[in-house]
Amino acid sequence: xxxxxxxxxxxxxxxxxxxxxxxxxxxxxxxxxxxxxxxxxxxxxxxxxxxxxxxxxxxxxxxxxxxxxxxxxxxxxxxxxxxxxxxxxxxxxxxxxxxxxxxxxxxxxxxxxxxxxxxxxxxxxxxxxxxxxxxxxxxxxxxxxxxxxxxxxxxxxxxxxxxxxxxxxxxxxxxxxxxxxxxxxxxxxxxxxxxxxxxxxxxxxxxxxxxxxxxxxxxxxxxxxxxxxxxxxxxxxxxxxxxxxxxxxxxxxxxx
Amino acid sequence: xxxxxxxxxxxxxxxxxxxxxxxxxxxxxxxxxxxxxxxxxxxxxxxxxxxxxxxxxxxxxxxxxxxxxxxxxxxxxxxxxxxxxxxxxxxxxxxxxxxxxxxxxxxxxxxxxxxxxxxxxxxxxxxxxxxxxxxxxxxxxxxxxxxxxxxxxxxxxxxxxxxxxxxxxxxxxxxxxxxxxxxxxxxxxxxxxxxxxxxxxxxxxxxxxxxxxxxxxxxxxxxxxxxxxxxxxxxxxxxxxxxxxx
Numbered sequence: 243x244x245x246x247x248x249x250x251x252x253x254x255x256x257x258x259x260x261x262x263x264x265x266x267x268x269x270x271x272x273x274x275x276x277x278x279x280x281x282x283x284x285x286x287x288x289x290x291x292x293x294x295x296x297x298x299x300x301x302x303x304x305x306x307x308x309x310x311x312x313x314x315x316x317x318x319x320x321x322x323x324x325x326x327x328x329x330x331x332x333x334x335x336x337x338x339x340x341x342x343x344x345x346x347x348x349x350x351x352x353x354x355x356x357x358x359x360x361x362x363x364x365x366x367x368x369x370x371x372x373x374x375x376x377x378x379x380x381x382x383x384x385x386x387x388x389x390x391x392x393x394x395x396x397x398x399x400x401x402x403x404x405x406x407x408x409x410x411x412x413x414x415x416x417x418x419x420x421x422x423x424x425x426x427x428x429x430x431x432x433x434x435x436x437x438x439x440x441x442x443x444x445x446x447x448x449x450x451x452x453x454x455x456x457x458x459x460x461x462x463x464x465x466x467x468x469x470x471x472x473x474x475x476x477x478x479x480x481x482x483x484x485x486x487x488x489x490x491x492x493x494x495x496x497x498x
Numbered sequence: 499x500x501x502x503x504x505x506x507x508x509x510x511x512x513x514x515x516x517x518x519x520x521x522x523x524x525x526x527x528x529x530x531x532x533x534x535x536x537x538x539x540x541x542x543x544x545x546x547x548x549x550x551x552x553x554x555x556x557x558x559x560x561x562x563x564x565x566x567x568x569x570x571x572x573x574x575x576x577x578x579x580x581x582x583x584x585x586x587x588x589x590x591x592x593x594x595x596x597x598x599x600x601x602x603x604x605x606x607x608x609x610x611x612x613x614x615x616x617x618x619x620x621x622x623x624x625x626x627x628x629x630x631x632x633x634x635x636x637x638x639x640x641x642x643x644x645x646x647x648x649x650x651x652x653x654x655x656x657x658x659x660x661x662x663x664x665x666x667x668x669x670x671x672x673x674x675x676x677x678x679x680x681x682x683x684x685x686x687x688x689x690x691x692x693x694x695x696x697x698x699x700x701x702x703x704x705x706x707x708x709x710x711x712x713x714x715x716x717x718x719x720x721x722x723x724x725x726x727x728x729x730x731x732x733x734x735x736x737x738x739x740x741x742x743x744x
Contacts, residue, residue, distance in 0.1 A: 377602075378551065378577065380581075398592070478631060
């Protein structure tokens with residue numbers, strides 16, 4: 243490896259790397275967020291208590307069947323194949339002309355959604371039954387219990403798994419080069435096709451990938467800590483009930 | 499005396515296991531009823547059937563002249579009238595103490611935030627937890643959690659409070675603080691239905707004691723009658739066993 247080759251490659255082709263990294267981050271961020279929302283919805287639907295009889299039970303059963311087909315199919319096939327099938331398939335069979343970028347986001351989203359659905363379902367199942375019971379006991383409906391009590395806890399608990407998905411997405415968007423999405427891998431391939439310095443060029447790409455995934459992991463850890471709230475709490479003397487903890491802190495710092 | 503809840507011919511089976519057999523039982527307004535009995539006698543199941551956390555297999559639960567089991571619609575309104583305190587506290591882990599007592603009022607009773615806060619603070623003072631309103635459940639001791647759980651239930655202004663072995667998951671030294679709160683509530687005239695293993699407490703606080711054995715109500719009567727002069731052999735047996743342990 244020659245350092246000057248790396249320096250030269252960067253100084254000459256940095257706009258391509260930057261654009262590639264931008265597209266990679268764009269696709270994986272949107273894909274993870276949309277996938278997270280899909281997963282949340284599916285996870286919630288799949289844990290709705292089944293009524294004992296009636297048309298509702300029938301409808302719920304059909305929806306659940308469709309959802310499990312979706313989850314199984316998209317977990318059970320490689321994303322690179324999904325990309326080919328959806329991108330070229332939609333063009334040839336349905337005459338839908340997607341841009342590669344849109345197709346990329348679409349594929350990453352539904353792929354992530356399939357994984358997240360199971361993660362969310364696991365998160366909901368792992369919440370203590372007592373949380374639901376306490377919510378029902380004060381008169382909440384299943385939906386109210388979900389929204390106000392269970393889901394906030396689930397989201398906190400599945401954040402590490404979501405971070406995992408995010409990191410995987412940053413790396414796996416590289417397979418989208420098969421449908422000519424101009425993400426980082428595609429750009430790197432283009433650069434190395436021009437300068438024929440495969441090792442150095444791809445070394446640069448690997449560094450960029452690592453910086454992106456590492457940064458994302460750190461940010462998510464920070465969010466987790468934020469969600470956990472402070473380790474300590476402030477005791478309230480009786481006359482200070484209208485204060486918020488922020489007020490109390492401000493007041494104390496004013497005194498000093 | 500006015501009956502608040504009346505249970506008629508209630509039965510509950512889990513698979514082939516008949517946990518409750520043809521229970522007839524009622525709670526009168528202003529009354530403190532303690533249900534005692536050995537583990538597996540069905541006392542907790544009876545309590546959980548009354549607020550429908552378990553669906554009864556048969557029978558009726560009459561509240562205000564209506565059978566609650568007939569109409570799914572009234573179910574949630576009915577539950578708000580029953581305050582439930584669990585053995586395992588079951589405080590909402592994502593809410594702090596104050597918001598645990600407010601979320602039900604706001605979402606279910608549609609009270610305003612200010613009103614909900616005022617009421618929550620009132621009951622948190624009753625249980626002596628008003629200093630801890632910013633604490634999360636994981637930062638509290640068992641006794642503190644249970645007192646918050648009682649305040650949460652009271653905040654919904656229930657007509658009946660149901661206690662499902664409220665002190666069974668507590669360290670011995672914390673049992674006292676919870677029982678003290680419950681004693682005060684009983685003295686204030688609140689209608690209470692308590693499943694408990696605290697015989698001393700039952701003897702002191704209850705207006706009526708119900709002894710359950712193998713899914714049936716074996717005996718019921720005043721505390722003096724049950725504890726000092728039980729009519730049934732199995733009641734005597736049970737009391738002898740539990741009192742020996744203490």
